[in-house]
Amino acid sequence: MTTAIKTVAVCGAGGTMGAGIAIVAARAGYRTISFDRTDDALSRSRKQTEGFVAKSVERGKMSPEARDAMLGLMSSTTEIGELSECDLVIEAVFEDLTVKRQLMRDLEEACKEDAIIASNTSTLSITEIASGSKRPEQIVGMHFCLPAQLMKLVEMSPGLLTSDATLKSAWEWVVASGQTPVKTQDKPGFILNALLVPFNNDAIRAVEAGVAEAVDIDRAIKAGLGYKMGPLELIDLIGLDTQVRLCEAFYPVTLDARASAPPLLRRMVAAGLLGRKSGRGFYSYDGNAMFGA
Structure with missing residues (x-):
């Protein structure tokens, strides 16, 4: 576990991608908060997560103790204000530039000043997503592959204004979480x-x-x-x-x-x-x- 990042939030965690990213974070030992707009979405995601780890235990890929520890690190909320103490926030909402920009603005208001905000976009420009942001240097692309809980690749894409420190901290977190990062330019579709x-x-x-x-x-x-x-x-x-x-x-x-x-x-x-x-x-x-x- 990296020393700088202790608490992670996943926005859009009611979806398949977001739920998988939350598993990656909690499985690596990070306190993980799943955020979505409705309780129903979060409830479905929780049920799927519990089913996934139950099958992992059944197949011998996870011990019962590891399962309990992972689930104990996970919580969920529909209140964006509850992400205020998160060190890393990963958005995994659908591919719509307007929606992602608005979420970035909402997160800037909700999160602490030094929080890293990552976008799981698979095709959109990180620079464009960060356009209008008060702190574009803290926004970075972090594209997981579906299903995130099984696939190791994470495409790391700095925008034009992303700081080296932000990329370094996000990269170290990806490695500490057992994933495989590769650096890409901020171009449509990345690799x-x-x-x-x-x-x-x-x-x-x-x-x-x-x-x-x-x-x-x-x-x-x-x-x-x-x-x-x-x-x-x-x-x-x-x-x-x-x-x-x-x-x-x-x-x-x-x-x-x-x-x-x-x-x-x-x-x-x-x-x-x-x-x-x-x-x-x-x-x-x-x-x-x-x-x-």
């Missing part, structure tokens, strides 16, 4: 999504063109390239609506046609086929247990 968003869209277009069924495309990718999860399984996990938002954030600044949302993707979202969270996407699901549980 992962610059490659992944067009690739996932290619898989959707292959389904749309009748090249193969979703299950066979995923099976081919996993068997041929050694991926643990196929692209269509991954889209179902992150949410088809999230894939649309990624396209809408990424395409206008790159003008890469492969990054534009495929018509099939938009039709499925319009029909409410959002993936795991709605029970049906490219696959059908019974329940919405946290991935890995």
Whole structure:
């Protein structure tokens, strides 16, 4: 555990990504506060977290003592003022620049002056998110991979005004939490999504063109390239609506046609086929247990 950071908050913790980041923080021994706007979202997240760690104990990946210690470090709130003593705040709300900027302003009012505020954005510019901030030097990009509680990569992206001290402290926290940081420039999609968003869209277009069924495309990718999860399984996990938002954030600044949302993707979202969270996407699901549980 780093000495500078002792208490961590995750905003948007009612979502799959936020819940996973909260697990990462608490599992590493940090007091962790999960913040979201509704009690229902936090309740669902807590239930999924408890299911995940119960399965981890059952599989021998976590001891009962470690599970109890981790859960004991976790709390939740719908009151942003309760984040006032946090040393690091990680926002994991959906990809909307206006929403993220407003949250940054709210956090500046709620958090102590030396708090580091990190954005889990996957495509948006950290510099633009920090635009209008009173302390842009303390805002840094910290993009976890989904599911955060299983995937080790964290893309660390300083904005134009992010201080070296902020990046250093955030980087050290990522390492202390058992994750693997890589530094990227503040460019759309960073490393992962610059490659992944067009690739996932290619898989959707292959389904749309009748090249193969979703299950066979995923099976081919996993068997041929050694991926643990196929692209269509991954889209179902992150949410088809999230894939649309990624396209809408990424395409206008790159003008890469492969990054534009495929018509099939938009039709499925319009029909409410959002993936795991709605029970049906490219696959059908019974329940919405946290991935890995």
